[in-house]
Amino acid sequence: MSNKKMENEIIIVKEVTKSYNGFTALNSVSFTVKSGEVYVVLGPNGAGKSTLFNIIAGVMKPSSGSVKVLGDAPSNPSTRLKISYLPPTPPLYPWLTVMENIDFYSSLYGLSRNDARKEAMELLEILGIKDLSNKLASKLSTGQGKLASIVLALVVRPELLILDEPTTGLDPGMRRNIINLLRKQASNKTTILMATHLIDEAEELANRVAIMDKGRIIAEGGVEELKKLYAPPAVLVIKPSEENVKKASDVLKRHWSNIYSSNDEVRLHTENPDEDMPKAVLMLSENGIRILSVSVDKPTLEDVFLKLTGRRLTE
Amino acid sequence: MRLKAIASFIIRDLKLIVRDKSLVFWLIAWPLIWIFMTAYIFVPPATGEGTVTIKLGVVNMDNSQVSFNGSLLITIMKEVKYNGSNLFNIKLYSSEEEALQALRKGELDAVIIVPDGFGYNATNIMRETRLIAYIGSRTPQSAQITSSIITNFFNGFSKELSLKRMDTLQKIIEQLPISEEGKQWFNISIRGIMRPLNMTFEKVYPEAFETRARILGWYTIGAVGMMFLYSGFNSGASLIVSEKERGTLKKLFSTPLTEGEFLTGGFLSQLTMLLISALILIIVGTSPVIGASIAFNPFNPAHLLAIIFIVCGALMSMSIGSLISLISKTWSSASNLATVLGLLLSFTTGVWFPIEWMPQPIRVLAIIFPPAWSIEASRRILVFETVMETLILDAIKIFSSTILLLTVALISYRTMIRRYSEY
Ligand SMILES: Nc1ncnc2c1ncn2[C@@H]1O[C@H](COP(=O)(O)OP(=O)(O)OP(=O)(O)O)[C@@H](O)[C@H]1O
Numbered sequence: 001m002s003n004k005k006m007e008n009e010i011i012i013v014k015e016v017t018k019s020y021n022g023f024t025a026l027n028s029v030s031f032t033v034k035s036g037e038v039y040v041v042l043g044p045n046g047a048g049k050s051t052l053f054n055i056i057a058g059v060m061k062p063s064s065g066s067v068k069v070l071g072d073a074p075s076n077p078s079t080r081l082k083i084s085y086l087p088p089t090p091p092l093y094p095w096l097t098v099m100e101n102i103d104f105y106s107s108l109y110g111l112s113r114n115d116a117r118k119e120a121m122e123l124l125e126i127l128g129i130k131d132l133s134n135k136l137a138s139k140l141s142t143g144q145g146k147l148a149s150i151v152l153a154l155v156v157r158p159e160l161l162i163l164d165e166p167t168t169g170l171d172p173g174m175r176r177n178i179i180n181l182l183r184k185q186a187s188n189k190t191t192i193l194m195a196t197h198l199i200d201e202a203e204e205l206a207n208r209v210a211i212m213d214k215g216r217i218i219a220e221g222g223v224e225e226l227k228k229l230y231a232p233p234a235v236l237v238i239k240p241s242e243e244n245v246k247k248a249s250d251v252l253k254r255h256w257s258n259i260y261s262s263n264d265e266v267r268l269h270t271e272n273p274d275e276d277m278p279k280a281v282l283m284l285s286e287n288g289i290r291i292l293s294v295s296v297d298k299p300t301l302e303d304v305f306l307k308l309t310g311r312r313l314t315e
Numbered sequence: 316m317r318l319k320a321i322a323s324f325i326i327r328d329l330k331l332i333v334r335d336k337s338l339v340f341w342l343i344a345w346p347l348i349w350i351f352m353t354a355y356i357f358v359p360p361a362t363g364e365g366t367v368t369i370k371l372g373v374v375n376m377d378n379s380q381v382s383f384n385g386s387l388l389i390t391i392m393k394e395v396k397y398n399g400s401n402l403f404n405i406k407l408y409s410s411e412e413e414a415l416q417a418l419r420k421g422e423l424d425a426v427i428i429v430p431d432g433f434g435y436n437a438t439n440i441m442r443e444t445r446l447i448a449y450i451g452s453r454t455p456q457s458a459q460i461t462s463s464i465i466t467n468f469f470n471g472f473s474k475e476l477s478l479k480r481m482d483t484l485q486k487i488i489e490q491l492p493i494s495e496e497g498k499q500w501f502n503i504s505i506r507g508i509m510r511p512l513n514m515t516f517e518k519v520y521p522e523a524f525e526t527r528a529r530i531l532g533w534y535t536i537g538a539v540g541m542m543f544l545y546s547g548f549n550s551g552a553s554l555i556v557s558e559k560e561r562g563t564l565k566k567l568f569s570t571p572l573t574e575g576e577f578l579t580g581g582f583l584s585q586l587t588m589l590l591i592s593a594l595i596l597i598i599v600g601t602s603p604v605i606g607a608s609i610a611f612n613p614f615n616p617a618h619l620l621a622i623i624f625i626v627c628g629a630l631m632s633m634s635i636g637s638l639i640s641l642i643s644k645t646w647s648s649a650s651n652l653a654t655v656l657g658l659l660l661s662f663t664t665g666v667w668f669p670i671e672w673m674p675q676p677i678r679v680l681a682i683i684f685p686p687a688w689s690i691e692a693s694r695r696i697l698v699f700e701t702v703m704e705t706l707i708l709d710a711i712k713i714f715s716s717t718i719l720l721l722t723v724a725l726i727s728y729r730t731m732i733r734r735y736s737e738y
């Protein structure tokens with residue numbers, strides 16, 4: 001029984017705290033990731049995602065707390081054999097070609113050159129970037145470097161993939177390709193731990209999401225579960241002209257409490273959109289605020305984050 | 316320790332030699348520039364068998380109407396040959412003033428004044444002969460060379476004169492009304508008075524400096540040492556901080572790579588680069604283009620020891636580099652410091668410039684700087700052809716300091732890896 005349970009829990013993080021010279025970047029973080037899960041850590045810049053991932057990948061020591069990966073310490077080479085970690089910046093050697101970078105890293109995993117190359121060619125083919133294989137890493141664009149390093153991470157067929165913002169810097173089409181590729185990996189029993197600040201990516205991929213802010217996990221659960229807990233049934237999204245956003249939000253705040261504004265829009269969390277929409281529009285026009293568009297949207301994880309922190313996840 | 320992982324570091328970094336031009340510059344081109352400069356400027360091809368010509372101004376004030384006089388001296392000097400060409404290029408001046416002016420302008424190397432009565436004095440056994448020489452000094456070296464050549468010439472000349480006078484004297488003695496024994500005694504005493512010391516001088520160089528080829532051999536090993544110092548310092552200093560700044564260090568330590576494999580792989584790949592470059596330098600140095608002579612015979616155990624000394628020199632330089640990385644925050648500061656320090660030390664510890672050129676206080680550096688020992692010892696083997704027995708003490712010193720420095724490097728690298736995993 002207990003053995004089965006242990007096998008099932010790929011990552012166990014217990015009360016991990018990390019401080020840099022007195023600044024607390026992680027504050028008593030605990031969670032577990034089960035086998036075959038896609039676990040997404042969502043949080044704004046500086047939330048502590050990369051710090052957490054470094055610790056789980058075994059390349060950084062926590063100040064306190066413990067981490068177990070695949071039943072062992074992540075710093076153990078035999079554990080690392082089953083892990084592949086993708087840092088946020090591509091870890092490529094500029095004087096090597098993409099394929100030579102793959103050769104180098106996969107040999108550290110004890111893979112034969114031919115096997116690794118075959119696997120890599122398949123992945124490059126799927127992503128439609130076969131022609132990059134013989135390009136020097138120093139000649140790659142930011143996005144191409146990112147793609148090459150994703151292939152680098154996947155080529156060793158790990159049991160656990162730790163991906164720190166894998167799609168940052170990619171165009172929407174390529175991001176889609178990557179999401180599909182990761183889905184396929186997950187269906188092949190690869191456990192994926194991924195950090196992002198992109199809401200749709202998290203919603204699309206995650207079995208479970210941890211929302212991080214200021215070094216803490218402030219909410220954790222399935223996407224729908226989180227929305228049910230923290231988000232309203234509907235969101236009224238009002239876009240006034242840009243100079244009026246602040247004024248619009250002040251006007252609306254007189255009547256509603258769940259008003260969140262950003263650069264270009266005001267979001268009104270509502271239980272009853274049919275009633276609130278005309279009311280809001282009327283109030284704004286009475287105050288001389290011109291409205292560019294109004295819509296009733298389904299809530300997203302952004303609204304969960306708004307509800308929990310009062311701030312937007314991304315600007 | 317997995318050999319495959321270690322080998323992949325070497326393969327990775329060998330590609331760097333082929334693809335990074337600035338690395339090729341520092342590893343190979345820069346030391347080659349020094350070898351070339353030495354071969355064609357400082358020890359030019361004519362060295363040792365070269366010709367020397369001295370531009371000599373002569374003022375002949377001698378009016379002696381005898382068989383030997385100033386004019387004859389000038390004729391003789393014009394005929395003097397050294398290695399097949401004329402030693403003196405003589406120009407006549409009518410006044411001392413005029414000649415000295417030309418000397419001051421640098422048109423001449425020296426001026427000789429032949430005073431009136433020179434010939435008369437020279438042929439008269441009872442008189443002292445005088446000549447006055449002025450030596451110009453365009454450079455300290457040239458003044459030295461000129462004065463020594465002129466001195467030598469007139470010493471020889473003076474000797475000839477003595478012999479001539481002795482012959483004249485002997486003829487006079489023959490006619491004296493004294494016994495044969497008395498004549499004998501006179502002849503011997505005269506000889507003794509004329510030549511109180513019959514000494515011959517012969518310059519003796521250390522065997523190694525006999526030929527230009529050996530001198531260049533000395534410098535070729537020196538170039539290898541110089542390259543080891545700054546490149547070895549550099550690779551030792553960059554080993555970890557370069558991975559850190561490239562963003563590859565975290566990725567590396569997330570793979571099954573162990574710390575030991577990482578350090579061994581990194582160190583061996585850098586060592587391989589240094590040794591390949593050293594081999595290229597030696598091949599070019601001993602090629603006809605440069606013409607250095609380096610003794611090497613793979614069946615001579617002393618020569619194999621020299622190779623081990625060279626490897627130790629590289630390892631020690633890299634180890635010292637690890638200390639540089641401890642005190643510098645960034646890759647570029649580590650690399651700059653390593654290059655400057657490496658060049659400076661190669662110039663001051665007898666690795667490139669002969670230690671004899673250094674002022675006394677600086678020579679201490681060579682005594683306390685182990686990489687210089689290994690270069691010096693390999694030179695003694697490969698250039699001076701020292702025998703095995705004289706190398707035991709060197710071997711003990713070099714091996715123990717290599718082990719010590721490698722240990723220091725291991726500790727400083729571990730400290731750095733710790734430090735980076737805290738942040
Ligand atoms: N080496 C370090 N020294 C000091 N502070 C650090 C260091 N690394 C991170 N921090 C701080 O710790 C906090 C968390 O950083 P971290 O990189 O983990 O955030 P993140 O969630 O990954 O952010 P992003 O989305 O921008 O990548 C930040 O406030 C950051 O400034």
Ligand SMILES: [Mg+2]
Pocket residue numbers: 049050051088164
């Ligand atoms: Mg990050």
